[in-house]
Amino acid sequence: MNELRREPVTGCWIITYLDRIPEVKDFKIESNEKKGEATCPFCWGREDQTPPEILVHRKYGPPNSPGWSLRAVSNKFPALRIEGELNKEGVGVFDMMNGIGAHEVIIEAPEHKRDAADLTYAEAEQVIWAYVSRSIDLRRDKRFKYILIFKNYGKIAGASLEHGHSQLIALPIVPKRVQEELEGAATYYNYKERCVFCDMIREERDEKERIVYEDEKVIAFCPYVSRFPYEVWIMPKKHASDLTGLDRDTVPSVARALRDSLLRIKKYLGDPAYNFIVHTSPINGREREDYHWHIEIMPKLVKVAGFEWGSGFYINPVPPDIAAKNLLSVKLEEK
Amino acid sequence: MNELRREPVTGCWIITYLDRIPEVKDFKIESNEKKGEATCPFCWGREDQTPPEILVHRKYGPPNSPGWSLRAVSNKFPALRIEGELNKEGVGVFDMMNGIGAHEVIIEAPEHKRDAADLTYAEAEQVIWAYVSRSIDLRRDKRFKYILIFKNYGKIAGASLEHGHSQLIALPIVPKRVQEELEGAATYYNYKERCVFCDMIREERDEKERIVYEDEKVIAFCPYVSRFPYEVWIMPKKHASDLTGLDRDTVPSVARALRDSLLRIKKYLGDPAYNFIVHTSPINGREREDYHWHIEIMPKLVKVAGFEWGSGFYINPVPPDIAAKNLLSVKLEEK
Numbered sequence: 161m162n163e164l165r166r167e168p169v170t171g172c173w174i175i176t177y178l179d180r181i182p183e184v185k186d187f188k189i190e191s192n193e194k195k196g197e198a199t200c201p202f203c204w205g206r207e208d209q210t211p212p213e214i215l216v217h218r219k220y221g222p223p224n225s226p227g228w229s230l231r232a233v234s235n236k237f238p239a240l241r242i243e244g245e246l247n248k249e250g251v252g253v254f255d256m257m258n259g260i261g262a263h264e265v266i267i268e269a270p271e272h273k274r275d276a277a278d279l280t281y282a283e284a285e286q287v288i289w290a291y292v293s294r295s296i297d298l299r300r301d302k303r304f305k306y307i308l309i310f311k312n313y314g315k316i317a318g319a320s321l322e323h324g325h326s327q328l329i330a331l332p333i334v335p336k337r338v339q340e341e342l343e344g345a346a347t348y349y350n351y352k353e354r355c356v357f358c359d360m361i362r363e364e365r366d367e368k369e370r371i372v373y374e375d376e377k378v379i380a381f382c383p384y385v386s387r388f389p390y391e392v393w394i395m396p397k398k399h400a401s402d403l404t405g406l407d408r409d410t411v412p413s414v415a416r417a418l419r420d421s422l423l424r425i426k427k428y429l430g431d432p433a434y435n436f437i438v439h440t441s442p443i444n445g446r447e448r449e450d451y452h453w454h455i456e457i458m459p460k461l462v463k464v465a466g467f468e469w470g471s472g473f474y475i476n477p478v479p480p481d482i483a484a485k486n487l488l489s490v491k492l493e494e495k
Numbered sequence: 496m497n498e499l500r501r502e503p504v505t506g507c508w509i510i511t512y513l514d515r516i517p518e519v520k521d522f523k524i525e526s527n528e529k530k531g532e533a534t535c536p537f538c539w540g541r542e543d544q545t546p547p548e549i550l551v552h553r554k555y556g557p558p559n560s561p562g563w564s565l566r567a568v569s570n571k572f573p574a575l576r577i578e579g580e581l582n583k584e585g586v587g588v589f590d591m592m593n594g595i596g597a598h599e600v601i602i603e604a605p606e607h608k609r610d611a612a613d614l615t616y617a618e619a620e621q622v623i624w625a626y627v628s629r630s631i632d633l634r635r636d637k638r639f640k641y642i643l644i645f646k647n648y649g650k651i652a653g654a655s656l657e658h659g660h661s662q663l664i665a666l667p668i669v670p671k672r673v674q675e676e677l678e679g680a681a682t683y684y685n686y687k688e689r690c691v692f693c694d695m696i697r698e699e700r701d702e703k704e705r706i707v708y709e710d711e712k713v714i715a716f717c718p719y720v721s722r723f724p725y726e727v728w729i730m731p732k733k734h735a736s737d738l739t740g741l742d743r744d745t746v747p748s749v750a751r752a753l754r755d756s757l758l759r760i761k762k763y764l765g766d767p768a769y770n771f772i773v774h775t776s777p778i779n780g781r782e783r784e785d786y787h788w789h790i791e792i793m794p795k796l797v798k799v800a801g802f803e804w805g806s807g808f809y810i811n812p813v814p815p816d817i818a819a820k821n822l823l824s825v826k827l828e829e830k
Contacts, residue, residue: 161579162594164667165586172671175574175594239510239802239810244496251500252698253691254719259497259510310801318800329802332499336507337807356588363587384589437805464799465653466645467574467664470772472672475574 167385168356169344174387177477182389187461189432192314194322197272201236202323204228204270211236214264215294217286230286231267232294232328238263239329246303246332262298262330266290267323275313275324277422280495284415287326288406291438294328295404299443304330306338306442309403314433317460334442341439342451349450357452358399370484373420378413380421382480382487389462389478390429390487392421394455401448403440418455424487425459433460502720503691504679509722512812517724522796524767527649529657532607536571537658539563539605546571549599550629552621565621566602567629567663573598574664581638581667597633597665601625602658610648610659612757615830619750622661623741626773629663630739634778639665641673641777644738649768652795669777676774677786684785692787693734705819708755713748715756717815717822724797724813725764725822727756729790736783738775753790759822760794768795 163176201209204226211234212224221227234242240261248257268276268287279287295307311326312319334342348356364370364381372392373380380394394417396410406414418436425434440453468474498511536544539561546569547559556562569577575596583592603611603622614622630642646661647654669677683691699705699716707727708715715729729752731745741749753771760769775788803809 161576162574164575164592164594166590168588168590170671173668180572237515239497240499241496251719252701253503253694254698255501255503257499259499306806308802308805310805312800316798318798318802327801329806331806331808333508335806335808336505337805340807359588363589366587384586435801435804437801439805458804463651463653465647466662466770466772467643467653469770469793470643470645470672470774471641471664471666471670472675473666473670 165385170340172472175475192431194273196322200323202267235263264328266326277426284419288415298330306331306334309438311436317433317435346450369481372487373417377410378417380417382484386480387474388458390459390483392457401441401451403453424490427490500720505675507807510810527766529608531657535658537602570598599663601661612761619754623750633665641666641669644773646771652768652770681785704816707822708752712745713752715752717819721815722809723793725794725818727792736776736786738788759825762825
């Protein structure tokens with residue numbers, strides 16, 4: 161019999177299959193081979209095809225020329241623009257405002273084919289630092305309420321350019337999905353006076369079965385309430401509600417947990433598309449006891465169909481303890 | 496400048512592009528040509544490959560043999576099973592219950608290649624009646640709290656079998672997505688003492704620009720707050736919170752609005768994958784003044800990526816008034 165599991169933060173239910181568990185070959189994973197190097201605007205030598213760099217890790221050369229190892233630029237075709245006023249207004253029953261925001265791209269490495277899973281630990285640390293420092297900078301703009309950091313890898317996960325990159329969108333409102341998570345976490349905290357994510361970490365550590373990475377500072381696991389097969393969550397062990405408060409000692413652990421988890425997914429599942437999303441607090445300057453920043457990696461192995469859209473349920477055909485065991489079976493060389 | 500629009504029921508924000516509007520060719524629509532007729536378990540003559548029929552419209556022949564024009568059967572590989580007890584229990588911070596429910600399939604026509612968009616009006620009426628009568632029957636089971644009816648068309652929309660079919664899942668809980676919609680509609684009602692969907696209909700009728708079907712009983716429109724390009728909502732004009740209260744006079748209008756909308760989408764966009772979902776009240780026997788049943792059609796033209804997953808925002812590159820104008824440009828022969 162399948163099991164219904166309730167995710168304690170947002171309250172969505174997950175149908176977890178306990179029999180008929182698919183193998184890797186059953187997922188029909190599309191190739192994510194990168195073929196567009198010849199015209200890629202994110203490669204060395206084509207720096208003039210992007211807006212100028214906002215942040216750069218550079219070994220040599222002048223700005224906006226080759227020699228960099230990481231580069232952050234504005235999105236050339238932004239969903240939201242930084243210039244202008246919000247001008248909130250009502251339109252009948254609807255509300256409307258101008259599309260103000262910031263939309264940046266963090267190019268993770270100069271080589272076209274080396275993606276987040278292939279970075280060295282040192283390079284992965286650079287990426288995490290870029291998330292932190294771009295967030296700190298954008299927080300100064302008083303129009304913004306939330307900074308969302310995410311990565312789309314592979315066409316079916318929504319990546320429109322192949323070259324490895326993450327995105328950062330600063331929003332003039334706290335988005336619904338974040339609001340839901342904050343409210344769920346606050347409800348739990350008000351009832352139990354404990355952070356729900358800290359409780360989840362304790363439980364995952366007690367059970368041990370779903371952990372895919374652990375060191376002194378950080379843990380990564382396939383959560384008991386995984387919505388998707390091979391989903392992995394990465395969390396700092398010490399309570400912290402905001403990515404921008406990340407301390408120097410924890411960054412290497414976050415980088416390792418993320419790089420290793422992505423590499424295990426790539427090797428075990430044969431390079432599937434995925435999204436990962438940094439879940440962090442809204443911009444309001446206070447450290448919250450009821451929320452815990454973390455990263456959620458969601459491999460795109462199954463389609464989201466009418467049932468999921470209509471209900472907010474998810475159907476996960478791979479129990480997370482099996483997923484963790486499979487991911488751990490991959491041998492990794494350190495780098 | 497792009498516009499941010501707020502959907503007044505669930506409160507999600509939509510980034511509506513007002514320039515750089517993509518044309519049909521920009522969407523790279525995958526072929527949904529049907530090639531699997533030779534082994535299709537939903538075709539005439541293979542009735543023994545599905546569980547026995549629960550509901551059937553039959554021109555001739557004994558049960559579970561050819562001669563039918565519509566057939567409802569249990570799903571052979573159900574996400575939830577009808578036998579057993581719920582056995583709710585806590586597992587640490589999590590909640591769990593057995594996967595109890597009903598999962599049925601409504602096979603819309605006997606021909607393998609004729610799908611919902613290709614039905615005659617009379618056949619489309621049969622489909623709507625099947626939704627109503629299966630819902631009425633399943634409501635008697637006291638374990639169920641909600642009945643979700645939806646259709647996945649095309650592989651990328653999650654259809655695993657080609658032969659035209661809708662699905663019906665009876666759930667032991669009111670799902671999160673429905674709960675959100677009910678709460679949003681109730682909040683609006685408590686404030687304004689009017690149904691938010693009735694207000695939306697009034698507004699769409701005043702503006703006229705986004706209507707793709709209208710008769711005395713039913714309206715279909717590309718909502719001002721479309722999350723997806725070429726999204727169409729179908730609503731009874733007279734307030735009614737529940738599909739099962741649908742009266743005999745309104746069924747033909749619902750059937751026409753649905754068939755015509757699907758056919759316009761198929762013809763204008765070149766047969767894209769889509770989902771449609773029937774949004775209706777939970778099972779609890781009372782007619783609600785604050786909720787309005789309707790159908791939402793969501794063509795799958797863009798990928799849902801990290802930004803949407805992380806925020807609950809949507810990016811819609813086609814303004815709904817343009818979508819409606821394009822859909823209306825399709826010439827339909829009545830049938």
